[in-house]
Amino acid sequence: MRSDLAKKLSTLREAGTIVLLLAVVLAAWTKDHHFLEAKNLNSILLWIPLLAVVGMGQMLVILTRGIDVSVGSTMGLAGIIVGMLFRDHAGLNVFVGAGIGLAIGAVLGAFNGGLIAWLKIPPIIATLGTLSAYRGLVFIVSKGDQVASNDIPDALVNWTMNGPIKVGGVTVSWLLVWAVVASIITAYLLKQTRTGRDIFSIGSNPDAAMLRGIPVRKVTFIVYTICGAFAGLAGVLYASRYGFVNPGSAGTGFELIVIAAVVIGGTNVFGGSGTVPGVLLGCLLLGTINVALAVLGIDETWQKLVYGLVILVALILDSGVKKWLGKLSEVGS
Amino acid sequence: MRSWWWNVSLQDYAHTVNSAEPIVSARGIRMAFAGVEVLKGVDIDLFPGEVHGLIGENGAGKSTLGKLIAGIYRPTAGTISIGGVARSLGSPRQAMELGVALIHQEPLTFPDLDVAENIFVGRQPTKGMKRVDWAAMRTRAGELLSSLGVALDPKAKVSGLSVADQQMVELAAALSQDAKVLILDETTASLTPKEVAELFVIVRKLRDQGCAIAFVSHRLDEIFQICDRITVLRDGDKVGERLPSECGVPDIIRMMVGRELASERFTPAEHSQGKVMLELKGLCQGKIFSDVSFNVRKGEIVGMAGLVGAGRTDVARAIFGITHKTGGAVFIDGVEVNARNPQDAMKHGFALVPEDRQHHGLLMPISICENACLAVLRGMTKTALIDRKAIRARSQEYVGKLRIALRDVDQSVRDLSGGNQQKVVLSKWLMTEPKVLILDEPTRGVDVGAKAEVHRLMRELADGGLAILMISSDLQEVLTVSERILVLREGRLVRTFEPGEATQETIMLAATGQEAHAL
Numbered sequence: 001m002r003s004d005l006a007k008k009l010s011t012l013r014e015a016g017t018i019v020l021l022l023a024v025v026l027a028a029w030t031k032d033h034h035f036l037e038a039k040n041l042n043s044i045l046l047w048i049p050l051l052a053v054v055g056m057g058q059m060l061v062i063l064t065r066g067i068d069v070s071v072g073s074t075m076g077l078a079g080i081i082v083g084m085l086f087r088d089h090a091g092l093n094v095f096v097g098a099g100i101g102l103a104i105g106a107v108l109g110a111f112n113g114g115l116i117a118w119l120k121i122p123p124i125i126a127t128l129g130t131l132s133a134y135r136g137l138v139f140i141v142s143k144g145d146q147v148a149s150n151d152i153p154d155a156l157v158n159w160t161m162n163g164p165i166k167v168g169g170v171t172v173s174w175l176l177v178w179a180v181v182a183s184i185i186t187a188y189l190l191k192q193t194r195t196g197r198d199i200f201s202i203g204s205n206p207d208a209a210m211l212r213g214i215p216v217r218k219v220t221f222i223v224y225t226i227c228g229a230f231a232g233l234a235g236v237l238y239a240s241r242y243g244f245v246n247p248g249s250a251g252t253g254f255e256l257i258v259i260a261a262v263v264i265g266g267t268n269v270f271g272g273s274g275t276v277p278g279v280l281l282g283c284l285l286l287g288t289i290n291v292a293l294a295v296l297g298i299d300e301t302w303q304k305l306v307y308g309l310v311i312l313v314a315l316i317l318d319s320g321v322k323k324w325l326g327k328l329s330e331v332g333s
Numbered sequence: 334m335r336s337w338w339w340n341v342s343l344q345d346y347a348h349t350v351n352s353a354e355p356i357v358s359a360r361g362i363r364m365a366f367a368g369v370e371v372l373k374g375v376d377i378d379l380f381p382g383e384v385h386g387l388i389g390e391n392g393a394g395k396s397t398l399g400k401l402i403a404g405i406y407r408p409t410a411g412t413i414s415i416g417g418v419a420r421s422l423g424s425p426r427q428a429m430e431l432g433v434a435l436i437h438q439e440p441l442t443f444p445d446l447d448v449a450e451n452i453f454v455g456r457q458p459t460k461g462m463k464r465v466d467w468a469a470m471r472t473r474a475g476e477l478l479s480s481l482g483v484a485l486d487p488k489a490k491v492s493g494l495s496v497a498d499q500q501m502v503e504l505a506a507a508l509s510q511d512a513k514v515l516i517l518d519e520t521t522a523s524l525t526p527k528e529v530a531e532l533f534v535i536v537r538k539l540r541d542q543g544c545a546i547a548f549v550s551h552r553l554d555e556i557f558q559i560c561d562r563i564t565v566l567r568d569g570d571k572v573g574e575r576l577p578s579e580c581g582v583p584d585i586i587r588m589m590v591g592r593e594l595a596s597e598r599f600t601p602a603e604h605s606q607g608k609v610m611l612e613l614k615g616l617c618q619g620k621i622f623s624d625v626s627f628n629v630r631k632g633e634i635v636g637m638a639g640l641v642g643a644g645r646t647d648v649a650r651a652i653f654g655i656t657h658k659t660g661g662a663v664f665i666d667g668v669e670v671n672a673r674n675p676q677d678a679m680k681h682g683f684a685l686v687p688e689d690r691q692h693h694g695l696l697m698p699i700s701i702c703e704n705a706c707l708a709v710l711r712g713m714t715k716t717a718l719i720d721r722k723a724i725r726a727r728s729q730e731y732v733g734k735l736r737i738a739l740r741d742v743d744q745s746v747r748d749l750s751g752g753n754q755q756k757v758v759l760s761k762w763l764m765t766e767p768k769v770l771i772l773d774e775p776t777r778g779v780d781v782g783a784k785a786e787v788h789r790l791m792r793e794l795a796d797g798g799l800a801i802l803m804i805s806s807d808l809q810e811v812l813t814v815s816e817r818i819l820v821l822r823e824g825r826l827v828r829t830f831e832p833g834e835a836t837q838e839t840i841m842l843a844a845t846g847q848e849a850h851a852l
Contacts, residue, residue, distance in 0.1 A: 200445060204444055209443075213424070
């Protein structure tokens with residue numbers, strides 16, 4: 001009986017995101033009836049992949065009651081190294097490049113994981129440190145030079161420009177395919193493997209997880225490693241999406257947008273619950289808002305403010321729902 | 334008078350007589366926390382097919398003993414043998430692998446996961462490619478639960494379950510790992526009588542299947558209902574082991590409280606006849622406590638006894654405005670007050686020294702004088718800034734009055750001993766110049782010498798005109814310090830002893846609801 005209630009409420013939370021999404025679409029459409037045309041839909045669809053790929057890793061981390069604010073710098077570092085490899089080794093296969101980006105990210109993530117799982121440094125502190133350190137490495141490795149657009153191979157740019165499905169001027173890009181692959185892997189991990197289930201149990205009750213013999217450290221380490229790997233892959237996708245990699249801007253500030261997408265997608269900031277479709281919905285909402293802001297003629301400088309407000313609204317809704325649930329169960333008992 | 338426990342037939346523990354080898358055998362167990370010894374060399378055996386009750390007052394060491402056997406703590410001395418082999422248990426996981434499981438009072442479950450996964454967490458059944466086999470897991474969970482006779486949906490989320498149901502989930506988890514030894518640590522404390530009865534049906538069933546069960550409790554009636562053997566602990570010592578057939582409730586109570594008399598009494602020769610300062614009329618709070626009426630006079634110390642969970646602290650919190658009453662009235666000095674929050678209560682002349690110094694009484698990292706003046710900081714400013722000189726002077730005054738042993742009022746309060754920390758908390762509240770002082774377990778974790786000092790101080794404060802209400806689980810303390818003694822049981826005021834009327838036994842009988850079996 002009560003579990004039905006809880007289920008209804010959790011769908012209600014995602015329903016809230018959908019309502020918010022529809023409201024944004026409606027507002028933009030009222031202003032400009034051409035909002036839902038191919039050009040804008042393509043922009044939205046191109047906004048999602050980077051967010052979703054990094055978001056999957058971030059969700060795993062948040063499920064364990066952690067946070068990784070270094071993902072933007074990880075993206076930048078993997079992006080700049082792989083970009084330089086493309087520049088210096090013409091003819092390097094793009095999939096090999098993606099694999100290298102993934103591996104670099106995994107190493108950076110593993111370092112975070114080591115700090116948090118074994119040295120017991122609080123996640124926010126550890127990753128705040130590496131946020132700065134990894135960005136520093138970006139400048140050192142690149143000597144401050146950006147990888148220019150003519151150094152990015154056409155095969156990589158093709159991931160953004162083309163894709164397997166084209167319906168009326170709307171392209172489902174290869175970037176989006178990467179995002180779908182990352183989402184499927186994450187969903188499989190979470191639902192079908194013991195490690196995935198351990199992630200939920202650690203976030204749901206860390207003390208109990210320890211007492212019940214869950215390998216908390218190992219799982220924590222794995223989670224940050226995966227998070228880094230996805231961010232590293234996203235660095236390569238960034239090069240494809242924007243056609244260049246600038247050491248100062250590649251991935252800078254991206255961590256906040258990613259965390260926003262994950263939380264808006266219904267992942268509990270205190271760990272233990274969250275879903276892949278929810279996070280994808282969060283990415284879709286932020287992508288749509290971004291494009292809608294342009295359509296509504298709102299200056300780009302306002303974007304951060306709007307993101308911030310959306311995060312706050314989502315969190316307030318979240319805690320409101322929880323209070324309400326608490327009251328209901330009190331009445332019920 | 335016929336008592337219900339006589340009805341327990343001999344066959345019920347016939348199986349204990351022939352049980353040969355104990356599964357768990359602990360010898361000379363000692364345990365100390367931060368230098369305070371809570372177990373002082375205790376022996377215990379748990380036999381298959383037997384429910385072994387561990388009983389004692391609050392702080393006797395019974396829960397600690399259970400936790401040692403379950404590997405949650407490591408004893409400072411002594412050996413624990415499981416299955417005839419001495420073990421060095423390092424973790425609950427290791428104990429579980431040897432078949433020992435502990436069921437907690439507050440279940441350690443995963444609220445976001447469903448019932449089946451809570452049972453199999455970390456050991457989910459898998460099929461090809463190591464995929465979690467959800468169908469098999471739910472089927473097996475269903476089978477386990479129905480073998481226990483529990484009607485729970487394996488797919489239900491645990492966050493919505495009652496405490497009793499969550500305990501069943503923990504029990505099922507233990508059994509899914511072939512637990513042979515179950516330690517029930519105050520498991521019944523948050524259950525309704527009906528839930529307790531249901532739990533006992535299951536406990537008997539498991540016992541008959543050959544499990545060794547340790548039942549940790551301070552509820553005498555339950556001990557006699559379910560146990561085949563009773564071990565009584567007092568202040569970390571094993572006082573004795575009895576078969577329920579050979580003893581009665583009064584014997585056990587005598588063993589629990591001991592015989593020694595209070596060495597020093599702080600009660601005045603004459604009963605205070607001062608004006609009534611605090612009066613409660615029919616105070617209620619939902620299901621937590623109801624119809625609590627009493628008064629405390631100027632210059633009087635009233636003790637409030639009862640078991641943990643009887644609602645004593647809840648009454649204090651409601652008076653002080655931390656929680657809200659649902660009925661009745663509180664009067665201070667004849668005027669009805671309705672404290673909405675602690676600030677409000679302080680304005681009306683209440684002060685509450687909470688039970689938990691570490692969390693509610695003191696800010697550990699900051700200095701003694703800042704802690705002492707915390708409640709009156711508002712009045713100690715000079716042009717909007719805190720007047721540090723005044724703070725130091727004021728603290729110094731109370732350090733003298735309360736005889737706090739320290740180097741310097743600027744030293745961190747963390748460096749003080751328990752007794753002196755408690756005095757800092759006390760001075761914090763005395764600075765608010767209260768009319769009514771409520772003390773919740775004023776000497777918990779304080780050593781014996783400092784205890785007497787705190788008691789002497791309380792007496793002095795009362796003689797100085799304060800009305801004091803003291804909550805304590807330490808019967809000796811209650812008898813030593815209080816004039817009148819109130820006993821709460823299950824949220825009700827069940828007995829008021831006039832000065833000189835109470836003994837440890839009579840208080841215990843009232844607190845456990847066994848008054849019918851008078852000594």
